[in-house]
Amino acid sequence: MQSNIMIVGVGGQGTLLASRILGDVATQLGCDVKVSEVHGMSQRGGSVVTYVKYGDKVYSPVIAEGEADIILAFEQLEAYRYLRYLKKGGMMLINSQKINPMPVITGAAEYPQDIIDKIKNTSAEIIPIDALSLAIEAGNAKAVNVVLIGLLASRTEIDKGIWESALVSCVPPKFLEVNKKAFEIGYNKGMALK
Amino acid sequence: MKRLMLGNEAVARGAYEAGVLVVSSYPGTPSTEITESIAKYDEIYSEWAPNEKVALEVAIGASFGGARAMSCMKHVGLNVASDPLYTASYTGVGGGLVVCVADDQGMHSSQNEQDSRLIAISAKVPMLEPSDSAECKDYVKKAFDLSEKYDTPILIRLSTRVSHSQSLVDECEREEKNLREYVKDTAKNVMMPAMAMKRHHYVEKRLEDMRTLAEDCEFNTVEKKSKKIGVISAGIAYQYAKEVFPDASFLKLGMINPLPSKLIKDFAAGVEKVYVIEELEPVIENHCKILGIEVSGKDILPNIGEFNVAQIRKAVFGEDAFSYKIGEEPPIRPPVMCAGCPHRGTFYVLKKLGLIVSGDIGCYTLGALAPLASMDTCVCMGASIGMAHGMEKARGSEFSKKVVSVIGDSTFLHSGITGLIDVVYNKGRGTVIILDNSITGMTGHQDNPATGFTIKGEPTKSVDLVKLCHAVGVDRVRVADPFDLEGFEKVVKEEISADEPSVIIAKRPCALLKTAFRGAALRINNNCKSCKICMKLGCPAISVVDGKVRIDPTQCTGCELCVRVCRFNAIGGDDDAK
Numbered sequence: 015m016q017s018n019i020m021i022v023g024v025g026g027q028g029t030l031l032a033s034r035i036l037g038d039v040a041t042q043l044g045c046d047v048k049v050s051e052v053h054g055m056s057q058r059g060g061s062v063v064t065y066v067k068y069g070d071k072v073y074s075p076v077i078a079e080g081e082a083d084i085i086l087a088f089e090q091l092e093a094y095r096y097l098r099y100l101k102k103g104g105m106m107l108i109n110s111q112k113i114n115p116m117p118v119i120t121g122a123a124e125y126p127q128d129i130i131d132k133i134k135n136t137s138a139e140i141i142p143i144d145a146l147s148l149a150i151e152a153g154n155a156k157a158v159n160v161v162l163i164g165l166l167a168s169r170t171e172i173d174k175g176i177w178e179s180a181l182v183s184c185v186p187p188k189f190l191e192v193n194k195k196a197f198e199i200g201y202n203k204g205m206a207l208k
Numbered sequence: 209m210k211r212l213m214l215g216n217e218a219v220a221r222g223a224y225e226a227g228v229l230v231v232s233s234y235p236g237t238p239s240t241e242i243t244e245s246i247a248k249y250d251e252i253y254s255e256w257a258p259n260e261k262v263a264l265e266v267a268i269g270a271s272f273g274g275a276r277a278m279s280c281m282k283h284v285g286l287n288v289a290s291d292p293l294y295t296a297s298y299t300g301v302g303g304g305l306v307v308c309v310a311d312d313q314g315m316h317s318s319q320n321e322q323d324s325r326l327i328a329i330s331a332k333v334p335m336l337e338p339s340d341s342a343e344c345k346d347y348v349k350k351a352f353d354l355s356e357k358y359d360t361p362i363l364i365r366l367s368t369r370v371s372h373s374q375s376l377v378d379e380c381e382r383e384e385k386n387l388r389e390y391v392k393d394t395a396k397n398v399m400m401p402a403m404a405m406k407r408h409h410y411v412e413k414r415l416e417d418m419r420t421l422a423e424d425c426e427f428n429t430v431e432k433k434s435k436k437i438g439v440i441s442a443g444i445a446y447q448y449a450k451e452v453f454p455d456a457s458f459l460k461l462g463m464i465n466p467l468p469s470k471l472i473k474d475f476a477a478g479v480e481k482v483y484v485i486e487e488l489e490p491v492i493e494n495h496c497k498i499l500g501i502e503v504s505g506k507d508i509l510p511n512i513g514e515f516n517v518a519q520i521r522k523a524v525f526g527e528d529a530f531s532y533k534i535g536e537e538p539p540i541r542p543p544v545m546c547a548g549c550p551h552r553g554t555f556y557v558l559k560k561l562g563l564i565v566s567g568d569i570g571c572y573t574l575g576a577l578a579p580l581a582s583m584d585t586c587v588c589m590g591a592s593i594g595m596a597h598g599m600e601k602a603r604g605s606e607f608s609k610k611v612v613s614v615i616g617d618s619t620f621l622h623s624g625i626t627g628l629i630d631v632v633y634n635k636g637r638g639t640v641i642i643l644d645n646s647i648t649g650m651t652g653h654q655d656n657p658a659t660g661f662t663i664k665g666e667p668t669k670s671v672d673l674v675k676l677c678h679a680v681g682v683d684r685v686r687v688a689d690p691f692d693l694e695g696f697e698k699v700v701k702e703e704i705s706a707d708e709p710s711v712i713i714a715k716r717p718c719a720l721l722k723t724a725f726r727g728a729a730l731r732i733n734n735n736c737k738s739c740k741i742c743m744k745l746g747c748p749a750i751s752v753v754d755g756k757v758r759i760d761p762t763q764c765t766g767c768e769l770c771v772r773v774c775r776f777n778a779i780g781g782d783d784d785a786k
């Protein structure tokens with residue numbers, strides 16, 4: 015058994031922390047794990063993608079097109095961009111937030127309309143949530159990433175305590191409280207949507 | 209206990225466990241985190257050098273001094289360091305010497321896609337290539353032993369996907385290594401023609417010895433499975449190939465230079481068809497062909513970009529991957545200058561003045577993209593100044609009054625200062641803008657000789673850029689704030705019209721620095737006429753939402769550059785426009 019999870023978003027949204035939490039969870043499960051991160055140029059507001067793969071034995075750290083079990087999308091346009099990586103029958107968790115890319119800001123391109131409906135129409139299974147509002151409710155707009163991790167946790171069979179201890183090892187102590195709250199809110203939202 | 213580690217952290221861990229004492233590097237994606245991780249070990253002296261050439265020279269000196277030493281850089285950094293590398297290949301080492309070079313297949317963060325294996329071959333330096341974090345640690349440790357045993361520097365080839373992927377690593381204790389005794393040995397360490405010729409003979413013999421080693425060493429391993437297909441691969445490409453060919457036999461090459469011959473021949477003889485799966489240049493493939501072995505490789509896979517599993521599957525088996533499709537192409541999302549970035553002010557002014565901008569490499573290269581779109585060239589680090597001087601010599605000094613070069617603080621000290629000396633010495637009149645944001649930004653905030661801190665965060669002397677420019681003979685040196693748009697524009701106009709060389713230091717700290725100014729998020733008020741002049745700044749926080757200009761409060765740093773360009777007093781205050 016192998017699980018392939020992708021985290022996609024915009025540089026600066028905290029996808030790296032989310033992938034590290036997930037990597038920690040998989041390590042606690044005693045799996046072989048690979049987490050492929052993005053550093054450098056695209057961290058400056060570009061499109062970013064991290065891959066987390068775990069199972070008995072993982073080779074490529076990168077997930078191929080059509081092979082992601084779950085895609086955790088931090089932004090609509092990025093959900094759209096990486097949809098082709100989703101496995102048949104896979105699931106996409108989407109933060110409904112929109113962040114305009116520079117070609118849209120300059121007027122060279124348009125932000126596609128009704129992305130969530132279009133993705134739905136492909137028959138892919140999706141769960142859209144407004145993670146930004148939930149993060150603000152938790153006390154910090156920057157905690158979007160951990161709200162989404164909470165949502166993801168609600169869709170896996172993995173024990174909640176494992177996620178919580180991953181939070182403790184990955185989040186700086188200063189921000190732990192707000193992130194614990196964000197996780198809880200995301201998790202509960204996910205449970206409520208079941 | 210096994211711990212999840214980046215390839216780069218694992219390289220650092222390997223060096224630590226191998227008893228390394230000195231590491232000198234220059235940052236460059238994807239190699240940077242190696243030396244950042246090294247800096248956390250108190251047992252190791254580490255530093256950021258001004259450039260890769262100096263970094264490698266420091267490591268060579270430490271090695272001659274008897275210590276195990278290492279230097280790390282990105283692929284193009286090895287070009288800068290190749291001068292010392294080629295001759296260190298002749299001298300050999302004192303303490304073990306390892307050079308880590310990180311290639312960037314796919315050009316995630318680079319200006320070209322060169323294959324460092326070719327440098328290893330032409331410098332006649334042995335090269336190892338790990339394929340995951342555990343191997344990163346293991347190979348680096350063993351590289352130090354090999355270096356001392358065969359009296360040679362060793363190259364470790366990394367790549368973006370190995371350097372920036374985390375996988376599990378077992379940590380071991382550090383083995384302290386005593387300094388080797390320092391012996392004066394001019395025949396070995398002074399490379400004048402007569403001595404160097406003897407050493408060249410040694411180098412050829414060493415390569416022969418290492419070829420023998422390559423035939424039977426722990427780095428090159430055979431996994432026997434099906435006889436139908438045999439795959440020869442190395443590094444990250446091996447990991448992709450393992451997914452594509454689960455039943456094939458494999459020859460995994462961990463030693464890339466020199467390559468074994470008999471091992472490859474025997475492996476090929478035992479299977480019906482051989483595939484060589486390697487990114488970029490056909491290094492292994494050409495070696496096979498020289499041996500007279502029929503293989504498939506670059507006939508079906510490109511020598512451009514990084515591979516992925518779906519692509520290899522398609523090339524080999526003709527299988528298309530499943531995918532959910534929508535049919536329209538989403539707009540691209542290129543990287544942008546951050547909200548609050550000091551470079552934005554500089555490029556806004558340069559665009560307004562319609563100047564030709566000889567560019568360089570750093571966050572400011574993003575000034576080449578719309579809407580600022582005001583950089584004309586970018587070739588390599590430090591090139592901006594020499595290139596502007598070349599344009600002047602080609603087209604005359606009147607033309608050059610429309611040209612400026614722009615260069616970051618770290619890049620200026622890396623290799624821009626020599627260009628400036630050329631301008632002064634050869635009677636140029638160019639204007640150079642040093643974008644001093646007090647940090648090496650693009651690679652993720654490393655200190656440099658102008659920031660006043662070492663890699664360990666200790667205070668140190670900082671280069672005084674004004675005095676430095678004066679000292680090389682530039683009389684016109686001015687410091688200006690790029691966010692004072694009017695003042696900055698005036699300074700640029702004055703300096704480009706002067707008939708002598710000039711330097712403008714555009715000084716304002718990177719918006720991501722802890723010490724940088726951070727104000728409350730700004731808002732658009734009811735005065736807004738939707739003229740959208742603020743959007744010409746290319747600030748990612750400003751965009752049109754539901755037909756109205758809006759500032760995204762999660763991104764805005766309150767830098768007020770937009771306030772300065774607004775003609776209607778429409779930014780600031782509390783009320784969002786209705």
Ligand SMILES: Cc1ncc(C[n+]2csc(CCOP(=O)(O)OP(=O)(O)O)c2C)c(N)n1
Binds near residue numbers: 235616
């Ligand atoms: C020879 C070489 N070494 C390293 C790099 C990686 N690199 C790109 S830009 C840069 C430095 C950028 O710093 P600075 O000039 O201060 O500009 P900033 O990004 O802070 O605006 C580095 C190290 C490179 N491209 N080429």
